[in-house]
Amino acid sequence: MSTTHDMTSPRTRRARFRSLRAEQIAPGMFEVERRGGDTHVVDRREGACDCEDFEYRMGPAGGACYHLRFVRLVEDGVLCPGCGYERCRPSCPERSTTEEDH
Structure with missing residues (x-):
């Protein structure tokens, strides 16, 4: 599934540069954790999140x-689901044991 991402959007920039990690907890469902912060559940099938930003501002506006x-x-x-970077850091739990980055 390839989509175009508006990399200039403030929320997309936050998604790229905040220290986040995603774990799939069910088909289409992900737990997104901000390091040292909150954890939210994202339902990819419904295009929804349980955070306040989505519930009160973004979701109602589409x-x-x-x-x-x-x-x-x-x-x-x-981005990597384990470390949130385009190129995995050495500390990434998802990093393979080979020299290749994913």
Whole structure:
């Protein structure tokens, strides 16, 4: 699934540059954790998140919060689900044991 991402959007920038991690907890469902912060559940099938930003601002207006945008970037292979970077850091739990980055 490849989509176009508006990399200039403030929420997309937050999704790219905040220290986030995503774990799939069920088909289409992800738990997104901000290091040292909150954890939210993203339902990719419904295009929804349980955070306040989505519930009160973005969702009613048809937009996506940065948690949902992070999951989309992970699904499209732009960001790593373990460390949230385009190129994995050595400390990434998802990093392979070979020299190749994913």
